[in-house]
Amino acid sequence: MAIEVSNKQVILRDFVQGFPKEPDMYVTSGTVTLTVPEGSSGVLVKNLYLSCDPYMRGRGTATLTPSTLDPVVDSGNQGFKEGDLVWGVTGWEEYSLITTPEVLFKIKHSDDIPLSYYTGLLGMPGMTAYAGFFEVCSPKKGDTVFVSAASGAVGQLVGQFAKLTGCYVVGSAGRKDKVDLLKNKFKFDDAFNYKEEKDLDAALKRYFPEGIDIYFDNVGGKMLDAVLFNMRMHGRIAVCGMISQYNLQQPEGVHNLVQMVVRQIHMVGFLVHDYFQLYPKYLNLIDQLYIFIYYNDNEV
Amino acid sequence: MAIEVSNKQVILRDFVQGFPKEPDMYVTSGTVTLTVPEGSSGVLVKNLYLSCDPYMRGRGTATLTPSTLDPVVDSGNQGFKEGDLVWGVTGWEEYSLITTPEVLFKIKHSDDIPLSYYTGLLGMPGMTAYAGFFEVCSPKKGDTVFVSAASGAVGQLVGQFAKLTGCYVVGSAGRKDKVDLLKNKFKFDDAFNYKEEKDLDAALKRYFPEGIDIYFDNVGGKMLDAVLFNMRMHGRIAVCGMISQYNLQQPEGVHNLVQMVVRQIHMVGFLVHDYFQLYPKYLNLIDQLYIFIYYNDNEV
Structure with a gap:
């Protein structure tokens, strides 16, 4: 039987005019089924880290779309399986069903790189x-x-x-x-x-x-x-x-x-x-440059 | 002995503010020697056709610089000889000494192309x-x-x-x-x-x-x-x-x-x-397309 769990979400009430204010957003809690719908080629992820990026300001209403680091919970897509760590663009919520998995990138985690970096330097x-x-x-x-x-x-x-x-x-x-x-x-x-x-x-x-x-x-x-x-x-x-x-x-x-x-x-x-196809090339570069780069995870 | 002839010029009084008006320009008549100075690698041309182009508006003071069609009168440059027909950027005057002959292009005249086209379609x-x-x-x-x-x-x-x-x-x-x-x-x-x-x-x-x-x-x-x-x-x-x-x-x-x-x-x-090195390529193209192109010499 499909397991249902609660899914907290941050939702924009409306298109924001002027500086964003707290009342422009609200927190809601729905439920999500921890399996992808029958026949879907989507990927269900649990969002571990979410970033708040300037480009989100240009978005319209509905769920905010930060970049994220997630483990796959369930997958209807042969490119991803349960437990894979991925980053990509998702919703500002606990679980997201990604129906366009081409925007997800699998990562190989190594202990010397903070996972949160995949919402920044490595994302x-x-x-x-x-x-x-x-x-x-x-x-x-x-x-x-x-x-x-x-x-x-x-x-x-x-x-x-x-x-x-x-x-x-x-x-x-x-x-x-x-x-x-x-x-x-x-x-x-x-x-x-x-x-x-x-x-x-x-x-x-x-x-x-x-x-x-x-x-x-x-x-x-x-x-x-x-x-x-x-x-x-x-x-x-x-x-x-x-x-x-x-x-x-x-x-x-x-x-x-x-x-x-x-x-x-x-x-x-x-x-x-437009440039995500270059991600492997970018990772190679960072692999070589990593010791020279200072990355401030908190700075915006 | 060097021959001197009169050289009528249109001169801008000053940098033009607002719409150009007639008093912003004046006509003057100096003289020009019909040989290039001793040791110069310049080219002396007699301006046959001068165009009035929008880009001239962005220029500062001094002689206006239209595009032109000219025969060479005298040349200190081995790339050009007396009688060559050339087009390029020159002064709004009867004779110009071009000290940067790399902006001059030699033309082979054919009877079915109006010479004035070298200040337009072919220039x-x-x-x-x-x-x-x-x-x-x-x-x-x-x-x-x-x-x-x-x-x-x-x-x-x-x-x-x-x-x-x-x-x-x-x-x-x-x-x-x-x-x-x-x-x-x-x-x-x-x-x-x-x-x-x-x-x-x-x-x-x-x-x-x-x-x-x-x-x-x-x-x-x-x-x-x-x-x-x-x-x-x-x-x-x-x-x-x-x-x-x-x-x-x-x-x-x-x-x-x-x-x-x-x-x-x-x-x-x-x-x-930046693109003048492509001029031969352009001429080839126009050679092929000429019968399809309608060119209005007077329209600005």
């Missing part, structure tokens, strides 16, 4: 940093790199990948302790608190007197506008997110796009899902 | 359309293509290249006779007058109910903003120019850049100079 944020920096920006030794929201799960890795590539890298963040982390732990060449800069253009000129080759954009808005005036010829902008805009009723205008032509800029918006 | 605007459409946008059969300022020297060719590639192509222009040209002569699938559209988003949705794969942007501003909301996933935007912005004191804001991420858009600003 979606890590792959985002990897794809956005290496695949979108084609970095080379000596390039100047600017990263906004640089202490976040993605930004902190972009900076370290840039350093390991031989680039000069500067990050921005919005709090002193984050700026300190960037300089002292994440090995950025320099960092600044954008909230303390009256003139972002002047700040960028201070750190990049010769201009920026690569901008890894996590914020959009005013910072993007200032960056456009500081890009070098043939500069590349990877647009990973625009978090400065997500909570605004009316997005800010970006005024300096003419610089796209003047400076022959490539600007590419990307979603990590 | 800089043609190469711009070719590079921007084929090299930047990677078009394929069935793609939906939108071109703004579509009756211009560049846009009219982009539309025809798109049709010859098997794309569906719609253009916008700002006057009825231009719209008629687009539909009747330049073989666009459809065209509209953007000045008659209250809601650009609605206009684009009318012509592209399934969205836009490729946007060839000549105008920037409000049209770009509306296009961003109508791009298909992995859409490509070639930013050739932003003429709606050149005469504004303060450029308009583009508010919908978040769509870059949501729709994974590639937006590439380009200048034709």
Whole structure:
């Protein structure tokens, strides 16, 4: 007989306007059957770790979709069996039935890697940093790199990948302790608190007197506008997110796009899902670089 | 003895603010020696045809730099000799000493091609359309293509290249006779007058109910903003120019850049100079396509 257990879920009431507030979400408890439905090729997982990622802000209503680490509870899919450890995109709930198992990745656990890393360094944020920096920006030794929201799960890795590539890298963040982390732990060449800069253009000129080759954009808005005036010829902008805009009723205008032509800029918006086929390649890279990388599991 | 002749020039007084007006320019007449200076590897040309191109608006002061067709008068460069017909970027004047002859292209004149075409179809605007459409946008059969300022020297060719590639192509222009040209002569699938559209988003949705794969942007501003909301996933935007912005004191804001991420858009600003090495390839293509192409020498 199918076993039923309770399944706690965090649900969004409605599409969130402005900054998300606690009343926008509620906790509910339903039940879930611990077997996949007859004939389904889905995979039932128990969520061990859930992350709260900026990209979730762009989602509509219903269950939040964080990245996760889970053991398979039951599987109707021949690629997965009970007990497999997997990570992927799931719901903010205790158990999830994944009907598109191509978004799940099996992991081989080793004791020296915290399991929670599969919601960060070894999961979606890590792959985002990897794809956005290496695949979108084609970095080379000596390039100047600017990263906004640089202490976040993605930004902190972009900076370290840039350093390991031989680039000069500067990050921005919005709090002193984050700026300190960037300089002292994440090995950025320099960092600044954008909230303390009256003139972002002047700040960028201070750190990049010769201009920026690569901008890894996590914020959009005013910072993007200032960056456009500081890009070098043939500069590349990877647009990973625009978090400065997500909570605004009316997005800010970006005024300096003419610089796209003047400076022959490539600007590419990307979603990590397009690059998941590179995950094995990414794991190999991290395997080699692991001892050089500082990963802060709690920083967002 | 070196022969001196008069050299009439059109000169910009200063960097132009707002719409260019006649007093912003003046005509002057100096003299020019009809030999290149001793030891120079420059090329002296007599300008036969000069074009007036939108990109000139972005230039600073001093001589205007149109594209041109010229015979060589004297040459200190072994690649060119007296009497060669060349096109390239020169000054708005009767004679120009070109000190960077790598921007000059020799032509073989044939009687069935008007010489003036080397300031258009067979010159800089043609190469711009070719590079921007084929090299930047990677078009394929069935793609939906939108071109703004579509009756211009560049846009009219982009539309025809798109049709010859098997794309569906719609253009916008700002006057009825231009719209008629687009539909009747330049073989666009459809065209509209953007000045008659209250809601650009609605206009684009009318012509592209399934969205836009490729946007060839000549105008920037409000049209770009509306296009961003109508791009298909992995859409490509070639930013050739932003003429709606050149005469504004303060450029308009583009508010919908978040769509870059949501729709994974590639937006590439380009200048034709990066692609001039492809000119022989382009000439070959036009050689094959010539009978299919309608070129309007006067339209801008």
